[in-house]
Amino acid sequence: GEYVLIAEDGSASLENYSIQYATGRFWANNHVHVVRGKEVINTRYLYHYLCIVNFVPFLSGGGRAKLTKGKLVDIPLPIPCPDNPEKSLAIQAEIVRILDAFTAMTAELTAELNMRKKQYNYYRDQLLSFEDGEVELKRLGDIVRIKNGKDHKTLGDGEYPVYGSGGIMRYADTYAYNKPSVLIPRKGSLGNLFFVDVPFWNVDTIFYTQIDEVQICPKFLYYFLTTVGLGEMNQAGGVPSQTQSVLNELKIPVPPLAEQARIVAILDKFDALTNSLTEGLPREIELRQKQYEYYRDVLLSFPKPEEAEA
Secondary structure (H helix, E strand, O other), rough: EEEEEEEOEEEOOOOOEEEEEEOOOOOOOOOEEOOOOOOOHHHHHHHHHHOOOOHHHEOOOOOEEEEEEHHHHOOOOOOOOOOOHHHHHEEEEEEEEEEHHHHHHHHHHHHHOOOOHHHHHHHHHOOOOOOOOEEEEHHHHEEEEEEEEOOOOOOEEEEEEEEEEEEEEEEEOOOOOOOOOEEEEEEEOOOOOOHHHHHHHHEOOOEEEOOOOOOOOOOHHHHHHHHOOOHHOOOOOOOOEEOOHHOOOEEEEEOOOOHHHHHHHHHHHHHHHHOOOOOOOHHHHHHHHHHHHHHHHHHOOOOOOOHHHH
């Protein structure tokens, strides 16, 4: 059937409560409420409205907040033209049509982005695959120096990013290194590589690299390292970890610098289309999502009864 699924407990966010729309055949476990509209309300309209409801006042419990059925049924819902069911359902259907159009745009762009990512990965792997003897292979340790991060707790706040294995942790008032570098996690999310070409600080959960740019272009090194599966090279049994000695032995293809620059230019264009937050599809998806949220909030904001009478 057609249902709205509302978390009973375990929502990832209480402020942005877990609401899902399900159609066709599915299974729901006992941690979710399965809801659909009666004759006076369109189920898809119900879904769009519940996405903007503040559920926090209706939750009970401490660490694992719970939405009981008793509280769920008390949540007020706006029904346009309640005295004219036919007109009401027509209004709800038109609201749904408009909001679903924005949702469809976002879905199409997201599907396009996924295809672009596959295309990017394909061309990246093609461009960075070389036949035996085609280019010189060098140990990573022969073209870079892998360096440990530093303690950042004594730093003040400023403009320089401080990187950990999960990304930027904060911004500090000084930096540890100011040349292009590839950051390679030492612990935690081993596959989270970062290319940094601004002054930065990095903590002890991630290595930085001092790159010999006479031999290799830093961005070329970054792109190649994204293909070698560093996330799967765990050197410990518990918390994933990586060692300098293993990294130093990685074999890196080193074509002429001009060829490296050509490959980087191609991959930079693909990367901008698939990953850039200021251009390309990710930016377009973000704008469409904001557009949807704006019109959803406008279309689902109704005057209170006393305001309507006034």
